[in-house]
Amino acid sequence: MTRRPLLAALSCAVGASTLSLRPACASGYATARFGGEDGHPTAAHPSTLYYNPAALTRLEGVRLSADGVVAWRHFAYHRKSADTDVAPPEGVDAGNTGTSAVTHPMAAPAVFATWAVGDAVLAAGVFVPFGGTYDGPRDGPEGDFPGTLDGPARWHLISGEIADVYYSLGLAWRFGALSVGASGNLVHGRVTDLRARNIDGTNDVTAEGRSLLEVDGLLGSFGLGLTYTPHPTLVIGASYQARPGLGEQRLEGRMKGFYKGGRFDDPVDLLQTEPDVFRLGVHWQASSAWSTYVAGEFVRWSAFSRQCVVRAGASCDLAADGADHSGDGDVIQNVPRNWSDAGAVRLGAAFAATDALTLKLGASVDGDAVPDATLDTSLPDALDVGVTAGLQYRLLPAVALSATYTSVFFLDRDTTGRSTLSQKAPPSRLPDSGGRYEHRADVLHIGIDLNL
Amino acid sequence: MKERMATIAGLLLSACVDPAARYDTFVSRCVARETSACTPPIVYDPEICTRPEPAEVEGVFLFTISLAFAVEKPVLYRLETTAELVDDALLVTQRATPLDKTDGETPVGDAFEVTFPVAEDGTFTAELPETVTPAAANPITGGDVTTRLVLTGSMCSTRRPEAPEGGVDALCGTLTADISRPVRLSTTGTFTSQRHHPGTPWPSPILDCAELPPRPMSAETP
Numbered sequence: 001m002t003r004r005p006l007l008a009a010l011s012c013a014v015g016a017s018t019l020s021l022r023p024a025c026a027s028g029y030a031t032a033r034f035g036g037e038d039g040h041p042t043a044a045h046p047s048t049l050y051y052n053p054a055a056l057t058r059l060e061g062v063r064l065s066a067d068g069v070v071a072w073r074h075f076a077y078h079r080k081s082a083d084t085d086v087a088p089p090e091g092v093d094a095g096n097t098g099t100s101a102v103t104h105p106m107a108a109p110a111v112f113a114t115w116a117v118g119d120a121v122l123a124a125g126v127f128v129p130f131g132g133t134y135d136g137p138r139d140g141p142e143g144d145f146p147g148t149l150d151g152p153a154r155w156h157l158i159s160g161e162i163a164d165v166y167y168s169l170g171l172a173w174r175f176g177a178l179s180v181g182a183s184g185n186l187v188h189g190r191v192t193d194l195r196a197r198n199i200d201g202t203n204d205v206t207a208e209g210r211s212l213l214e215v216d217g218l219l220g221s222f223g224l225g226l227t228y229t230p231h232p233t234l235v236i237g238a239s240y241q242a243r244p245g246l247g248e249q250r251l252e253g254r255m256k257g258f259y260k261g262g263r264f265d266d267p268v269d270l271l272q273t274e275p276d277v278f279r280l281g282v283h284w285q286a287s288s289a290w291s292t293y294v295a296g297e298f299v300r301w302s303a304f305s306r307q308c309v310v311r312a313g314a315s316c317d318l319a320a321d322g323a324d325h326s327g328d329g330d331v332i333q334n335v336p337r338n339w340s341d342a343g344a345v346r347l348g349a350a351f352a353a354t355d356a357l358t359l360k361l362g363a364s365v366d367g368d369a370v371p372d373a374t375l376d377t378s379l380p381d382a383l384d385v386g387v388t389a390g391l392q393y394r395l396l397p398a399v400a401l402s403a404t405y406t407s408v409f410f411l412d413r414d415t416t417g418r419s420t421l422s423q424k425a426p427p428s429r430l431p432d433s434g435g436r437y438e439h440r441a442d443v444l445h446i447g448i449d450l451n452l
Numbered sequence: 453m454k455e456r457m458a459t460i461a462g463l464l465l466s467a468c469v470d471p472a473a474r475y476d477t478f479v480s481r482c483v484a485r486e487t488s489a490c491t492p493p494i495v496y497d498p499e500i501c502t503r504p505e506p507a508e509v510e511g512v513f514l515f516t517i518s519l520a521f522a523v524e525k526p527v528l529y530r531l532e533t534t535a536e537l538v539d540d541a542l543l544v545t546q547r548a549t550p551l552d553k554t555d556g557e558t559p560v561g562d563a564f565e566v567t568f569p570v571a572e573d574g575t576f577t578a579e580l581p582e583t584v585t586p587a588a589a590n591p592i593t594g595g596d597v598t599t600r601l602v603l604t605g606s607m608c609s610t611r612r613p614e615a616p617e618g619g620v621d622a623l624c625g626t627l628t629a630d631i632s633r634p635v636r637l638s639t640t641g642t643f644t645s646q647r648h649h650p651g652t653p654w655p656s657p658i659l660d661c662a663e664l665p666p667r668p669m670s671a672e673t674p
Contacts, residue, residue, distance in 0.1 A: 044603075051534030062568055118489075133469045135469040135470075135471075146481035146482045147478065149481075158471070158474055159469050159471035161471075162468070163468055166571050192469075192471050194471035194475050195476055198521070199521045199593060201593075201594060207521055209476045210475055210479075212472060214472070215458060255635070256475065258479050259637070260520055260521040260638050261519065261520020261521045261641070262520065262521055262631075262638055263479075263637065263638075264635040264636050264637040264638075265630075265636075266635045266636050290597075293588060302620055310634075311633070311634060311635075323587065324593070324596065324634070326596075327596060328596060328633065329584075329587075329596035329597055329633040329634040330633075330634060331634060332634045334633055363632070399640045425593070425594045426594040427634075
């Protein structure tokens with residue numbers, strides 16, 4: 001398990017705070033934004049170790065790259081009462097309706113190194129393609145019951161984190177116009193989830209408790225890629241990134257629960273399956289000054305069907321209605337997800353204004369992976385459009401600095417009356433998560449590249 | 453190694469988020485409130501009486517268990533009770549069969565048996581064996597639950613020797629529950645046992661001593 005106090009201290013020491021979900025430019029909670037406008041499957045940038053390892057053959061010499069994404073997310077959740085809500089005692093504000101609103105920042109650095117030897121390129125990197133953290137507001141009523149203060153979003157997440165940190169090695173090889181590449185990833189996956197919870201899965205404020213899940217695990221995955229350069233000015237690339245863990249993950253740790261009249265602290269496993277990703281891109285060097293790219297990705301979020309907490313070592317056997325079907329009472333808590341596959345498209349252009357200064361523009365459209373039925377405040381998603389502007393400045397012949405700003409506009413979603421979470425049987429039952437979801441994100445990417 | 457990786461992960465996805473601290477804050481808020489929903493008071497002062505005779509406690513009962521975290525969702529059992537005097541000690545044996553959560557009458561799952569002594573003043577402590585309440589009888593989480601219960605109660609308050617059948621019509625008291633599956637959770641609760649009189653409808657469950665009527669519930673009750 002993670003050593004949380006140390007982690008928290010180190011995290012705060014780098015001056016970052018929190019963000020729920022992705023900042024932009026991917027569906028679900030995919031956060032791959034490292035590389036900025038060079039983060040795509042045909043770029044000449046070390047970050048293609050993730051996006052398409054074959055594109056590493058576009059690099060020469062030794063390249064070191066470090067960059068960071070700093071994002072501010074603005075999120076508001078407006079909830080009305082649902083038919084399945086448990087009515088509070090007369091005169092009590094249960095804090096189950098109203099608005100939870102929060103704005104907070106996030107920082108996600110990434111580092112890469114590449115070494116070209118002849119037609120081969122070796123690469124290494126550490127980065128976070130999936131993840132997000134969240135620390136919800138304390139904007140609920142403060143009354144007779146101790147949980148209401150955490151607001152109407154608390155039944156789906158109060159504070160938490162989901163992250164896959166990739167430690168990756170890659171090799172690419174050029175065969176004339178064709179390049180192939182592969183990467184191997186050691187993935188440190190972890191999930192921390194604090195939510196309001198009753199043992200029967202309702203939002204009965206008179207029995208309100210808390211569950212805290214802290215799990216992590218080491219997983220393997222790989223990436224494969226191809227690039228084809230039919231003309232010196234044109235690069236076509238395609239890649240595949242396998243699922244972290246290559247299938248269903250088993251993250252190990254503990255779950256603590258504090259319920260009315262009792263508490264527990266037990267070893268548990270979280271079972272979940274994260275998606276694999278297909279990417280396709282084209283880069284065209286239109287002139288010595290102008291270049292452009294278009295890239296798309298298809299993320300198979302349909303694999304992310306549930307997040308199931310079971311007794312350590314047990315399996316997650318659920319009936320169609322979400323009830324524990326194990327026969328041994330092994331399933332402790334299950335969050336139905338039932339996400340859908342989603343895609344994203346990005347395009348961008350770069351203009352070399354001078355030998356040292358390059359201006360960059362980009363745009364993106366990201367699909368929505370989360371259906372109305374299971375959309376909740378822990379991992380919200382929506383169709384969004386991003387607009388990017390930035391520059392790269394070559395400070396020294398071997399040193400380039402880059403900075404881009406992206407504003408991401410999410411479509412508002414209103415799922416009032418469409419959530420099915422409260423219709424499940426325990427342990428899959430959760431309070432109705434319907435409501436109006438509004439969010440926007442501002443993303444600043446900064447990077448430094450050394451070409452040795 | 454995972455600790456080092458966690459540190460790196462923290463640097464890579466930086467966040468001052470500390471869910472454990474907020475969990476502890478909630479627990480502190482609960483503990484600090486005397487009228488908190490988190491620690492419901494279960495006050496029970498068992499009535500003292502003269503120990504009943506074996507025949508007075510024998511019969512079929514509806515056994516209702518109400519746990520603190522889901523008071524309104526009791527787990528129900530059919531209870532067949534026999535009793536005998538052994539060396540002047542009253543030993544009560546109860547065979548409990550879980551009942552379907554949807555109708556409260558249909559037996560589901562395996563029965564278990566417990567034997568416990570009743571003190572001279574009518575009070576008793578019954579340590580039940582570890583039992584599995586099947587999903588069909590569990591209205592709280594809907595899954596199998598493994599529990600060990602300890603009941604503390606009295607056979608006094610509704611003793612009704614003048615009734616046509618004679619004997620005890622209802623028991624009640626408090627309990628502690630050590631749940632071992634799906635999670636290990638110790639909690640408290642209340643229980644009642646309501647006699648089923650042949651030829652009458654199966655009783656509607658009541659949750660605790662406070663809700664027991666002052667007189668026996670039987671239709672024949674004067």
